Every structure is written in C-alpha cells, then in structure tokens.
Amino acid sequence: MIRYALTRLALLVLGLVVASVLIFLTLRVLPGDVAQQIAGTNASPAQVDAIRERLGLNEPLTTQYVQWATGVLRGDLGASLRTGTPVVEELVEKAAVTVPLGLLAMVIALLIALPFGVLSAIRRGRADGTTLSVGAQAIAAVPVVWAGMMLVVVFAVWLGWLPAQGFPRDGWDEPGRALRSLVLPALTIGIVEGAMLMRFVRSATLQAIGQDYVRTAAAKGLTRTQALLRHGLPNVGLSIISVLGLQVAGIIVGAVVIEQLFTLPGIGRMLVADVGLRDLPKVQGELLVMTGIVLLIGFLVDLLHRVIDPRQREAA
Incomplete structure (x- = not known):
C-alpha cells in the first residue's frame, strides 16, 4: 500500500510539473503586451521597455519558468504585476x-x-x-x-x-x-x-x-x-x-x-x-492551484479505491 501510494504521489507531482509547463507556455502565446498594458497607451517605447525590464519579461522563457517554478516550490506563486500583492x-x-x-x-x-x-x-x-x-x-x-x-x-x-x-x-x-x-x-x-x-x-x-x-x-x-x-x-x-x-x-x-x-x-x-x-x-x-486540486482529488480517489476494495490490494 505504501509503495502504491508513493507511486501515485510521484505521478501526481509529474502531472503538476507537466501542467505548470503547459500553463506557462500557453500564457506566453496569448496576444497583447503586458508591459504596454501596464504603461498605458500614451507611454513611450522607452517607458514600456523599462517596465518590461523591471518585470523580467526580457529574460529567456526558460529563465522565467525556472524562477517561477523555484518560487512555487517555496510556496511563493509570485505577485500581481498590477498591484504587487502576493x-x-x-x-x-x-x-x-x-x-x-x-x-x-x-x-x-x-x-x-x-x-x-x-x-x-x-x-x-x-x-x-x-x-x-x-x-x-x-x-x-x-x-x-x-x-x-x-x-x-x-x-x-x-x-x-x-x-x-x-x-x-x-x-x-x-x-x-x-x-x-x-x-x-x-x-x-x-x-x-x-x-x-x-x-x-x-x-x-x-x-x-x-x-x-x-x-x-x-x-x-x-x-x-x-x-x-x-x-x-x-x-x-x-x-x-x-x-x-x-x-x-x-x-x-x-x-x-x-x-x-x-x-x-x-x-x-x-x-x-x-x-x-x-x-x-x-x-x-x-x-496551477485549480489543476492541483483536480489532480489531488484523483490521487485521493485512487487511494480510497485501494483501501476499500480488497481485490486491488491482493492484486498488488
């Protein structure tokens, strides 16, 4: 039972990693410029570039993802670009x-x-x-x-x-x-x-x-x-x-x-x-939180099946 739980937990973690990559990349292909929206329509290119630099949007995508994923592992999902609230x-x-x-x-x-x-x-x-x-x-x-x-x-x-x-x-x-x-x-x-x-x-x-x-x-x-x-x-x-x-x-x-x-x-x-x-x-x-909830429910359902159904335990 413990080995089965650890295996399912590893799959849960793997699912979260894959989901985080897909979420991160999908949001980067959406139309629109975040820095331009924050600066406003009357901002100069220099002001927009300054905001992009301050927010780290000029960094390579791999660097941005690693920074975000590292924060997630610490329980830090980042801060709002507009309000600065965690x-x-x-x-x-x-x-x-x-x-x-x-x-x-x-x-x-x-x-x-x-x-x-x-x-x-x-x-x-x-x-x-x-x-x-x-x-x-x-x-x-x-x-x-x-x-x-x-x-x-x-x-x-x-x-x-x-x-x-x-x-x-x-x-x-x-x-x-x-x-x-x-x-x-x-x-x-x-x-x-x-x-x-x-x-x-x-x-x-x-x-x-x-x-x-x-x-x-x-x-x-x-x-x-x-x-x-x-x-x-x-x-x-x-x-x-x-x-x-x-x-x-x-x-x-x-x-x-x-x-x-x-x-x-x-x-x-x-x-x-x-x-x-x-x-x-x-x-x-x-x-990521919504995806994690769905994956966690699936993990708990699998464990509950294992606990309730003796046939599954015997088949292990």
Whole structure:
C-alpha cells in the first residue's frame, strides 16, 4: 500500500510539473503586451521597455519558468504585476468564497443524484422512474448559465427569497448573509452536476440489480429493494466514487462561470479578470492551484479505491 501510494504521489507531482509547463507556455502565446498594458497607451517605447525590464519579461522563457517554478516550490506563486500583492494572499482571500460554494454545490449534487438515481433504477419501466430518468437527461443538457438565470428569475425576482447577485462586503463576518448569497449559485451548479451524476448512479444501480449476488439475496427472502441496498450498492460504490471525483472538475469549471453570473468575489471571477488584464503571475498561480486540486482529488480517489476494495490490494 505504501509503495502504491508513493507511486501515485510521484505521478501526481509529474502531472503538476507537466501542467505548470503547459500553463506557462500557453500564457506566453496569448496576444497583447503586458508591459504596454501596464504603461498605458500614451507611454513611450522607452517607458514600456523599462517596465518590461523591471518585470523580467526580457529574460529567456526558460529563465522565467525556472524562477517561477523555484518560487512555487517555496510556496511563493509570485505577485500581481498590477498591484504587487502576493498571489497566495489573493488566492486565500478568494477561496473563502469559492471553496464553500464548491462544497455546497457538491452536497446538493449528491442529495439529488444518490436517492433519485437509485429510485429511477428501482422504478424502471414505471411512470415515476421514467419521469426521473427523462428529467435528469433534460437538466443535464441545460447550460449552467441558463439554469442560473432561471433560478434567479424564480427565487430572486418572483419570490424574493434569495439575493440575485453579490456577496457581503464583510464576508463571513456576516455568516447568514454570506450563506444566503451562495445558495442560488450552489443550486445552479449542484442541480446540473447532480443530474449528470444521477444518470450514472441509475446506470450503476441497474447493473447491480442484474448481478447474481443480488438475485441470490432476493431468493433468500429479501425484497429486490432490500437486496439491492444491502448487497448491490456497496459493490458499485467504488465506481460512483470515481465519477464523483471527476465531478470536481465540473464544479471548478462551473464556479468560473457562475461567479461571473452572480458577481461573487471568488477565484473563478478573479481568474477571468486577470486573463483580460494579462496579469500573468496571478493567472499562472490560479490555474496551477485549480489543476492541483483536480489532480489531488484523483490521487485521493485512487487511494480510497485501494483501501476499500480488497481485490486491488491482493492484486498488488
């Protein structure tokens, strides 16, 4: 188990290295001159060259990458080209919005996917089961922006229950207002992601229903539902965990869009603004952190599989 964990950890580190190179090179081919944007349209060429020299933009790309990567290893993601604020500080500040949003969206997605996915499988061929299945397919196809707008119309405009946009200036010093401001964004992401996950839960449950051990349990006196819940679902739990890990990437992408729609001061909205401003150190840090989260979730899912499934341990 320890050797397996170390191997997976090495692959995680390798993935981060490759991702950092791709992020760094991709940002360098974007159109626009950072120094020119900072200096302004009326700046002279000499002023632009001075800014480029001060920021180290005249250095070879390999030198710039090594300097950045060395800082990352020390926990230093650099500083904003425009404000001089350390990127880590801004990420921590914005994470106070994005992380609760992601966790709340994941909880909502699970509350939708698990019970309704199992129910739609158990009730397959009946009106309610078909309705749930068709509804999940329809919702999963809805663009997250459109879903957010519809929720705003219903819960903010018509009913007036929840705020349509914004986040308290004092943040979590006002926990009630802060939580209310995250409900609609989290519902938007959670409903769409939950519908996608529900389809997989339904498929996995249907597969479990057809297994011999479920039929045997039913033959011994259990109802089909009891046999499924006691013997079927624990055996498909691993595959559900795998898909749930992939859902994290969907939630991260959804957060970038939803924070824009609901004007939330999170990492996603900051990323979009920084790309437009060509603030390369901040964009690099934000993308690397997001990539690291996705890779870390995959690493943890692999370890969880190893711990839960004895067959994988025996195959080592």
